[in-house]
Amino acid sequence: MALPNIDVTPIGSLRSIEEGSRVVVRGWVYRKRVLKNKVFLVIRDSSGIVQVVFSGGLVEEASRLNIESAIYVGGTVKREERAPGGVEIQADGILWEFVGEHFPINEDAAEADSELLLDLRHLWVRSRKMQAVLKIRSTIFSAVHEYFRSNGFYEVQAPTFISAAVEGGSTLFSLDYFGTPAYLTQSAQFYLEALIYSLEKVYTIAPSFRAERSRTRRHLTEFWHAEMEMAWAGLRDVMKVGEGVISRAVERVLQDNLEELSILGRKTEYLERIRPPFPMVSYDEAIDILRNKGVQLKWGDDIGADEERVLTLQFEKPIHLHHFPEAVKAFYHKNDPQRPETTLSVDVLAPEGYGEVIGGGERIENYDELVNKIRRFGLEPGNYGWYLDLRRFGSVQHAGFGLGMDRLVMWICGLDHVRDALPFPRDMRRIRP
């Protein structure tokens, strides 16, 4: 049946509409309460929810509408203390309807954070919780683009099919590319390094793929990666852009999504203090802090998830953890000339135990230094042909980072698991829906 050709009022704007006005709203049945002579349907659209009261001759038709049925309904706006949100609609007619089958997700399942919600993700995205996360995610993506573009970065695109690894080779998804082996990209970094010699400051937001058999709340096999690279730049510049982009995202969410944060139960005071500058903590200092907290660590050990948690709980803001030892960072990180056993590297760790959201630093711009380090890491320089080539033609000091967009959303929303930060997560054991 064709949709009614009529103006509709977004539910979210009803609060500002004069009492007594006649409106038509459309949406899906979110709650249903049937009494003898009245039916209360709470209708949901993308902008909010409103209670619609059906009485008299409309009771029978309204009571046939199951949860998640779709409806156009006309009625009169009324201020009503007893209604959720303080406004309701006294229905005078159902203009259009689609009576759905019984919706398979009930309150029990929704409370439980169950596997069912992942199996039925195509339906669960309708929930108020997912709706709130997706709105905040949209704000965050917008803010990240906005930050880069307003700071002189060009947006670029790198290929998804690639022929070689950025780092090792074990975490690549392989595929058959017309008879030759190929892989899905795990980072656009090398391509961005090439592009800085054209555009100087570049960024991209794109999926990266990691075939890691990870079973943690922070890992996906397909994740949205915001990466940037800058010519003529060093470690301090990476930190500045990192804290800038994160702060902008938080600021925009606080500006645009207070209602969504409240739906998620996310307290804003954790977010309100997120402003530059972020504390800088060197690897050496981190080891000291952790030892004072009773964590047994020796210099050179990597700082794992448990250590990150202890460390970040000491701070209210994200921290720049910098100068990691050579062995715990990938080969392309530049060693600090002042202290060659360390690298000009930085991770940004989100507070409240959330941990790493950014990894980056200064890259090696010298050809021989890069070849030597590739060999020192037991890798084959021949596999890095065009990447090494970049060091032969006007090579300059440069630096960049990768930001896990899904992790950023997870932290800002206060979620328990990164897979709830995007609509259709991919992990080791899940490729549908």
Place this chain on the structure above:
RNA sequence: GCCGCCGUAGCUCAGCUUGGUGGAGCGAUGGGCUGUUAACCCAUAGGUCCCGGGUUCAAGUCCCGGCGGCGGCGCCA
């Protein structure tokens, strides 16, 4: 790769320690209810207790094996 945990109604789970005729809430169906807020009240239907083997007079419960799932670590964003 390593370490834990779980599998019982459509869904979420209790029952297992100490073996003795399968339970609750939600959902569904039917009925009731003068304004509900995850409405409420009454009733009804709904089961291969993951699979296979073993112990036992008797196994959802104990033992062995298998399958499936979950969480954490490592790895990273």
